[in-house]
Amino acid sequence: MIGGFTNRVAWIDLSTGDIDYRGVDEADAKKYIGARGLGVKYVFDNGPDVEPFSPDNLLCVMNGPLTGTDVNMSGRLAVVTKSPLTGTIADSHMGGWTAAKLKWAGFDGLVFKGKADKPTYAYVEDGKVTLHDASDLWGMGVHDTLRTLRERHGEDCDGMAIGQAGENLVRLAGWVNVDDRAAGRNGTGAVGGSKNLKAIIVRGDRKARPRPADKDADRAARKKALAAIMAEENITSPKKGGLSLYGTNVLMNITESIGGLPTNNAQKTAFG
Incomplete structure (x- = not known):
């Protein structure tokens, strides 16, 4: 297998409780x-006729080959599914340490299908x-849910959860x-709620992180990439500070200008 992959994806059938560990x-x-x-790829191969809230829909929680390494900005987690908001394949991404710890726990991703017969966490x-069983967590907000689960499994755990909005689809x-x-786009939390999946808790050991075959080349490449990023002049760059000051709201005017906003109940792509 090529470097950066653990070559392990858990396919989890919430309807039966069966878990199949597959390679990539x-x-x-x-x-x-x-x-x-x-x-x-996984959601596409699952077929075009699957409804977002159907047990047959897949909810994929994925990281990439650089995730969990020392490479700058490699810590994003992708949540991919059929969106209940748009009706098509959609992805949403979150920062933090969840993706890295999932890699350190031995996985390139988790793929959930089916529907649990009661509230469940992984x-x-x-x-x-x-x-x-997550019955005691159902009805909690995300902060109370994650605090409770870290008390249960250890403060060194990471994880992600849905709140009442996801539970109520x-x-x-x-x-x-x-x-x-937050993985805030496209209603991925509602798909979790439709499957009675309340949370995913991960314990990963940094000692298990992927290591470069050539440390010197890796260090040089990271240094070069970081220098290029720091030299950028666009509004979202570290030099301009748009994202760090205002968050993703700074992208509204940019997205509007290229016709990428779902306005008028998603009937148009810009306000103008």
Whole structure:
């Protein structure tokens, strides 16, 4: 298998409780790279007629080959599914440490299908996934949920949860992790709610992080990339500080100018 992959994806059937550990096809890894790419491949292959809230819909929680390494800005987690908001394949991304710890726990991704017969959360550690009753967590917000689960499994755990909006299938509900980073686009949290999946808790050991084959070349490449990023002049760059000061709201005018906003109840792509 090519570097950066653990070559392990957990396919979790919430209806039956069965968990199948599969490798990553090397051709797919090269073609789709990982994270969003592999997640979209899995959802696409699942078929065009699957409804977002159907148990047959897949909810993919994916990282990439650089995730968990020392490479700058490689810590994003991709949540990919059929969106209840748009009716098509969608991805949403969160920052924080969840993606890295999932890699350190031994996984390139988790793929959920089916629907649990009661509220459920997944616990991930050392290449294994176990499912647990989350009935006591149902109705809690994300902060109370994650605090309770970290008290239960250890403060060194990371994880992500849905709140009351996701439980009630609000079509723009998202996932929030322990760092308050959100996968906020496309209603992925509502898909979790439709599956009775309340949370995913991950314990990963940094000692298990992927290591570069050539440390000197890796260090030089990271230094070069960081210098280029710091030299950029666009509004979202560290030099301009738009994202760090205002968050993703700073992208509104940019997205409007290129016709990428879902306005007028998603009937138009700009206000202008």
